[in-house]
Amino acid sequence: MSYNNVDINSLAQRLVAARKSANITQDVAARHLNVSRPTFIAIEKGARKPKPEELVQLSELYREPLNQLLRRQATPKLAPHLRSVLDPSAHGQEGLDAAISKLTNFIEDYQLLEEQANVRLSGEFPPPIRLAASQVERFAEQCAKEERERLNLGSYLPVNALRRLLEKVGIHVFLDAVDSKLAGLYAFAPDFGYCILINRLHPLERRRWTIAHEYAHFLTDRDRPGVDFITSSGRKPLNERFADAFAAEFLMPEVGIKKRFYEDIERSGDFNVGDLCRLADYFMVSVMASCLRLESLKLIPKGTWDQISEEKVPVGTLKQQAGITEKIGDGDPIEPYPERYRQLAVQLFVSGKITEGQLSKFLRCDRIKAREIVESCSLTQDDANGSTSIVPLSLGHSLISNARGDNE
Template sequence: MSSLHEVLTRSRRRARYSQDDVGAALGVSRAMVSYWETGTRIPNDRQLSALARLYGIEPVDLLEGRDVELAPDGLVGMLLRADDAVDPVAALGVGEFVQFLDRFAELAGILNEPIRSLTQSPFAHRQKYTQKDDIRRKAEEVRAHLGLGSAPILDLDPIYGSLSIATYRAPLGADLRRAPSGAFLKHPEMGFGILVNLDMTPGRQRFAVAHELAHALFHSDETNRVLCHGAGSREGFADGFAGEFLMPSAGVRRFAEELGLPPRIVDPVDIIEIQRYFKVSWPTALVRLRQMNAITQDTYVELRASIRPASLARALGYAIHPEEDAQNAELGRIQRFPRSFLRLLRRAVVTGAMSPPTAAAFAGLSLPDIVKILGQPSGDARNESPQLETGFREFEVTGVV
């Protein structure tokens, strides 16, 4: 047996992280990490859990001083080995993602709820069918399967719910030159799961969700996990699919014609109209229009460098999401989860299968978050069900969340 600070030091070194890396991942200073590793300070429970996820071991091993090797076959390790240079912030996010899928399966078991999951793609894919026409055709097939036609997709979450693909959002790093945009994982119980980098703007997150869908539907017969970082044939295919899925060529042409726009667009105001209609990011709109030859290469370069799309959209009367101008946007914990998970969590509390504090701890939420899920605007969820009174009394006495 070793002391906690000794295990922390050896675990960090085995994971090949510096103290600066760990501090950045946990939101503390390098000095604080040094205090933990010399025994001067002791991490709190939340920090211990985060450290364990980062190092790929169990929190109990840290607490009991067991010096264990990194688990080679865990789902987190499988994803992280897809990219040896993964940032520690991304490692924590991947750990959150896998933990979420595990908890989702556990919650379904507690409620005796059958797990609705996609474990095999309904679409055929052969490795050589990866040309532009093939990618466009596959995006059209998926849209037809979902009954979307060529219209804009206003909300992606119901689509993934209908496909029984669990989605989760977690911080993976704001520097997109190093940070992954997301991941795909085939979980042994939950089936297909998708992770999206929360540190990206909303438009980029939408693109990442569609990108990961391509991996789930067309690469899951080749691999059970993909960490999306860098280039490669799979990434190129997924990028092309995401563009066609979010901005189908026929839909873009139809909308442009209805607006009376010219076939070859040069005015950024016209591109703003198209971008806002299809609810994609400015870079995605430019790339798609360039792929369709609706703008020239010179126009693409000029507009990419000279236009501030949020400012222009605001001047045109569009409502601007507060996260559009910046990355690292804060998103409430509740919104990281898919609606299907939140519905089950709510049912667990309402039926008395979990007390409110237990549900909060189980999902990593606060008690006020649970109150919101219960739909109590007054902040008092006791009237939702008689079973809740005991749970809230427990919280008031113990202060446990």
């Protein structure tokens, strides 16, 4: 972390990221250094190396420790790659820069923790999957079945603690509040691994779906960055169709879905909206996702979701009527960073390798909260607001016979 040996381009990238993270304009930063705006722009472009005293001033202004600005690793170059995959006419750039900056900062901090702790997480990745244009959905389902077997998930049970599971195999999953249109970002950082940023503002069910969806991208596009939005226009490309079908089978395995479905049929002779809500709750997916999964397996008529969604009744009300209590979580922590990340930060602090201020910076909280995390290292909280799916009001509404008439 020597000033004389620092890579000027990496330093410039970190200064830009730190300024944006601190929500400070170039004009404000230039005035803080008492230099002209063109001079400051030259610093951020790597054309002029900042003086030591200027670095100290910027470190204080951005509240970014000097040792992080001068770290040895190269800054992950995610921004231009992630922007290049977008269709500006469809989604624009609003909120994307902030999301990219957050993912970049997470990766940099995780790398620094590993470097200071002198440890690396090595995952046993499966070989990349090559997609074929024909029968991509069936191929995706088969790949999901194989992955469940490889990860010892069984053939019919729901996936608990999905985020922890993927971290163990070397997939880094971060959570943070980003633009509501963004579901997630994914990118491969050289010498570190595959990284996913999930929108923390989304309900638990949506977050789990996005994680599984992004994991499918890892299996097929691990060296390509990408951005997933809540909605997409036009026909989905091949890799997106694969990711959707993979996520459906991975989270809602066909064997498990059919087992629960036929148990309900055997018990009551029917499968109604209440049963659908309980099925969705069991697999920790949205009511819409579970309904579309039943349609794809031809257990209920195609178009059922289109029909029942017209009722526009909040799913939370129906879940209460069906006796479903609010789900606290799926066994995963809700912190922005993975559990291993937190453990590394706490261990470094306890061993005296980082200060309390640096600890709170890594943990993205104030010092009081950081002390509490050190004391417990097991805090879990959930800020999910519940599903926004909509289903018909009547829990007894049959989903086997067509609601609009058997002849339709």
